[in-house]
Amino acid sequence: MEEKDCYIFKSKFASYINSFLKEKKQKGLSDTKVLKGFMLEFDKFFQEYSITDLNITEDIILQWRNTRISESKRTLYYKYTAWVNFCRYLCSIGIECYIPRTPREGSQNDYIPYIYTSQEIELIFKAVDKLRIDGNKNTTTMFFMPAICRLLYSTGMRISEALSLKNEDLVFDKRLIYINRAKNGQQRLAVMNDSLFLILKEYKEFRNFIPVHDINSPDKYFFTTQLGEKCSAGSVRVWFHKALYYADIPKQTYVNRPRIHDLRHTAAVHSLQKLISLGADIHSEIPLISMFLGHKNIKSTAHYIRLTTQMFPDLIKIQSKTAFVFPDMKFINTNDL
Known part of the structure; x- marks a missing residue:
């Protein structure tokens, strides 16, 4: 079940934004969700402040900046980068615009991740193996948590990449995983080690008992709910935080909260x-x-x-x-x- 496109632009810039995003996708930006989100914000800004002049000026950029006083330096850096790309696109089609400078602050990600110890990884695996649900819930993602947690740790995949895997992407006889919907739009390979091979094979055999038509078809998602639908990353994170609780891994460290990422x-x-x-x-x-x-x-x-x-x-x-x-x-x- 494919996700609907909920990004509808309504400002004077709507057609240009759509063309800009189309060009980005054609150039290999496979995951345009983040960029679409930024452009939707800009589009609403254009509407709210009645900006109809296609020539984006420095004053317009500053006016937008004054509406984002509570955002982190990292987020602002990415949004300024989106402004730069969009303004350059408008210039390339003959619409003169001011090209803002990306701020130096925020260019480097200073987020400090939580690095699990080997002992904590073992505790997490034991915790996800023991997860249980109350009652019959046919939309839960709990039953594939043992497999996906081991997959993320063994291959270094992003959660979005793992949930986007199709059945055809996992070649069990060669023990290869084709990551075709990667964040950077570049295909790469991951290898199943012995333990990962066994857990993924076991999950697949169990999943195939779900009474959903064509659940094992090549074009269907590998990780699904009991309804055969694609799972949300949010649901996986909820179950992962439960596993952290059962594994007695602190929710808050002296730096940042442990995450599935x-x-x-x-x-x-x-x-x-x-x-x-x-x-x-x-x-x-x-x-x-x-x-x-x-x-x-x-x-x-x-x-x-x-x-x-x-x-x-x-x-x-x-x-x-x-x-x-x-x-x-x-x-x-x-x-x-």
Whole structure:
């Protein structure tokens, strides 16, 4: 069951916004939800302030900025990037516009993820295996939680990528997973290790007993509710937080609250930890980890290297004295939305 497009633009810029989004999608931006959300906000701003002049000026950008006083620096950075792209698009079709500068603050993600220990990962797996529901609920996502949690930790997938997997994307005889609907629009492969292969195969066999027509068809979603429908990430997060509670993992740490997305961060850090402990040179392994996570470039991967050296300082002794000298990644321009 495909999600309906609820992004309807009504301002004077509506047709230009739709054309802009279409061009972005044609250029390979597969997941336009975030950008659509930003453009919907801009569209409502145009309507609320009766902006009908297609020539976007600096004053208009400043007027919009004054309406976003409570937003984080990171969010503002992404929205300014959307403004830059949209204004450049208008200029490219002959509509003269002011091109704002993206703020330096917020260009680097300073969010500190929660990295689960190996013991905590085991506790999470045990907790999701014991999850139960009260009564008959045919829309619950609980029954695939043991499989999806292990998948996220074993492959470093994003939750959105895991829930977008179709049956045809998992090739069990080759133990391969094709991630075709990745965040950056780039296909990548993930490999099923022995334990992941068994748990995914067991889940699939159980799921196929659900009395839904064509539930095992290649074009159907791999993870489904008992009605055969695609699951929401929000529902998975709710069950994951229950598992954290049962595993006695704190809801709030001294930094940030543990999340299901942190399984991805943990997968990266634990992978680096293992590679370094086996004697691998960290610089030569950066591209490998970058491909594993589906990053467009290794700049995003550098964050995990710092986390690894902070959490496992003893590993520094294994490498040479200069192996962990990394340049400051602050204020490096990221790719356009």
